[in-house]
Amino acid sequence: MEELKGKPENKSQITPFNSYSGYLKRKYRTRAYRVSVDAGFSCPHRGSDRRNPGCTFCDEYGSRAVYQEEVHKTGDRFVSLKNQIERGIGFLKKRYGAEVFLLYFQAFSNTFAPIEELKQIYDYCLNQYSFAELIVSTRPDCISAEVADLLASYMKRGIDVWTELGLQSSRDETLLRINRAHTVRQFKEAFQLLRQRGIKITVHVIFGLPGENKREIMGTINYLAGLEPEGIKIHNIHIPRNTMLYEEYMAGELTVPSSARHLEYVVDALELLPPKTVIIRLTCDTPSERLGIPAVFWNKSLFYKKVRETMLKRNKWQGRLAKFKQEEKDDR
Numbered sequence: 001m002e003e004l005k006g007k008p009e010n011k012s013q014i015t016p017f018n019s020y021s022g023y024l025k026r027k028y029r030t031r032a033y034r035v036s037v038d039a040g041f042s043c044p045h046r047g048s049d050r051r052n053p054g055c056t057f058c059d060e061y062g063s064r065a066v067y068q069e070e071v072h073k074t075g076d077r078f079v080s081l082k083n084q085i086e087r088g089i090g091f092l093k094k095r096y097g098a099e100v101f102l103l104y105f106q107a108f109s110n111t112f113a114p115i116e117e118l119k120q121i122y123d124y125c126l127n128q129y130s131f132a133e134l135i136v137s138t139r140p141d142c143i144s145a146e147v148a149d150l151l152a153s154y155m156k157r158g159i160d161v162w163t164e165l166g167l168q169s170s171r172d173e174t175l176l177r178i179n180r181a182h183t184v185r186q187f188k189e190a191f192q193l194l195r196q197r198g199i200k201i202t203v204h205v206i207f208g209l210p211g212e213n214k215r216e217i218m219g220t221i222n223y224l225a226g227l228e229p230e231g232i233k234i235h236n237i238h239i240p241r242n243t244m245l246y247e248e249y250m251a252g253e254l255t256v257p258s259s260a261r262h263l264e265y266v267v268d269a270l271e272l273l274p275p276k277t278v279i280i281r282l283t284c285d286t287p288s289e290r291l292g293i294p295a296v297f298w299n300k301s302l303f304y305k306k307v308r309e310t311m312l313k314r315n316k317w318q319g320r321l322a323k324f325k326q327e328e329k330d331d332r
């Protein structure tokens, strides 16, 4: 697989970072898309009905895409999952000409259930279609050796298994302030359980959390660069109206980075990250009807365009300042 290993040779032909779309194109040589499902899991913060307060930036949708069906409202979980998969595949085929599909458990914490229940749900969904990947989003404190073993068992089907692990910040002080209810150490333990089994890991981080400026943000990025995750999702802070963080904002207790400031953070972060780490996202999308702050932010395609242009203009590329020796890691 072609990878970014150093300074791009031809500026006009290459994106100066290891984009997810580029990764999927190289891997599958055709149009590959994620099929997102909401299997009705909750998270340790929110209780079974998803209503308890959780992380201060999270509203009751818990990262669920707007088009996903809420399983707990529709009654039969398996009927709902079948519907979601059929609808998702149909939509992606029609809209984008998709040919390869990746099963993505996105909403809330998708390993927060007894192991038998997890297996039943993963098995059921994977048997609905010939998916090329299983992607499971969750929290660090919802990964045990037993869960990691279950996830790893799906690699025997010849598919890639990814876990998306929320960290948000590598500072315990910040995790406490945003009510994450897990520590950096718990994140590291979960990361190692997954890594030891060959499960690919995408880490979520948020830029612009309360009490964090460039120094703290780059501290998180340097921490992650040392772990060399297979993927990273960077979100600019989005504050839905119905959250504790929105109340803090309205009380004048925090500020939110502008598009231009987020761009500067992202460019600096990309230079510190290993070239192999796939950049899954660089911004967050919260539907406008739920979003409180920021009121104005560049849309995704404009933001990506500006990142590319800025990096090329300043002669920067992903990994330029990464503190590790690529040749020692190539046989990982």
Ligand code: SF4
Residues within 6 Å of the ligand: 042, 043, 044, 045, 046, 053, 054, 055, 058, 059, 062, 063, 108, 109, 139, 166
């Ligand atoms: S762990 Fe995830 S779903 Fe649970 S409250 Fe935090 S952001 Fe929301």
